[in-house]
Amino acid sequence: MRRRLRTRRLLKWAGTVACVLVLAVLALSTGWSLRYVGSPVCLDVVGGGVTVDRARGAEVAKLRPSVRGYWDLMTLPQINAPVWRLTWGIWDHYMLGRVWAFILPLWIPFFILLIPTALLWRLDRRRFPAGHCQECGYDLTGNVSGRCPECGTVINPKQAQRASTAEPRRGGGE
Numbered sequence: 001m002r003r004r005l006r007t008r009r010l011l012k013w014a015g016t017v018a019c020v021l022v023l024a025v026l027a028l029s030t031g032w033s034l035r036y037v038g039s040p041v042c043l044d045v046v047g048g049g050v051t052v053d054r055a056r057g058a059e060v061a062k063l064r065p066s067v068r069g070y071w072d073l074m075t076l077p078q079i080n081a082p083v084w085r086l087t088w089g090i091w092d093h094y095m096l097g098r099v100w101a102f103i104l105p106l107w108i109p110f111f112i113l114l115i116p117t118a119l120l121w122r123l124d125r126r127r128f129p130a131g132h133c134q135e136c137g138y139d140l141t142g143n144v145s146g147r148c149p150e151c152g153t154v155i156n157p158k159q160a161q162r163a164s165t166a167e168p169r170r171g172g173g174e
Contacts, residue, residue: 005124012124015117019110026106030082031075038069049083053101 026048033046044051087103128137138150146155 008120008124012117012120015113015120019113019117022106022110022113026110029106033072033074035072035074036069037072047083048107049103049105051083051101051103 025045029045029048033044035046036043040054042051042053044053083103083105084107085105086108088101128134131141132139133148133151133153133155135153136148136151138148140148140155143149143155147153148155
């Protein structure tokens with residue numbers, strides 16, 4: 001049980017960090033372009049999407065065969081049109097042969113990560129029944145001090161009233 005809770009907590013925080021990173025890349029890609037140009041493919045992060053393009057990679061391979069690949073980071077003088085939908089295609093390009101491209105908008109992986117992360121946050125909430133301290137779960141039956149004796153949290157009057165009117169637990173010896 002404890003191991004499962006630890007795994008759930010770890011996945012919850014890993015999902016949160018991944019969502020924040022994808023959101024940051026999405027926000028930065030509207031004004032910046034990060035490009036990797038290699039011999040088989042070219043990878044662009046620009047306009048809120050990730051583009052994998054074999055045409056530019058094939059050009060680099062033909063024009064500069066000694067270049068293995070390089071990274072390029074540049075600011076964009078104008079704001080790019082945002083990428084909203086998945087796009088892919090295979091076509092014949094003059095002198096390059098058959099090429100392909102794939103565009104993935106970053107909002108898609110963001111929501112794919114967000115939904116299970118939100119569910120994990122919801123599952124990890126502490127739920128204590130009425131008449132118990134909502135911080136530590138201590139049974140407040142009969143408590144009139146206004147504080148939880150276990151953790152010292154101030155108890156609101158409604159919670160204290162529910163605790164004092166709650167049915168006392170019965171022992172097994174009756």
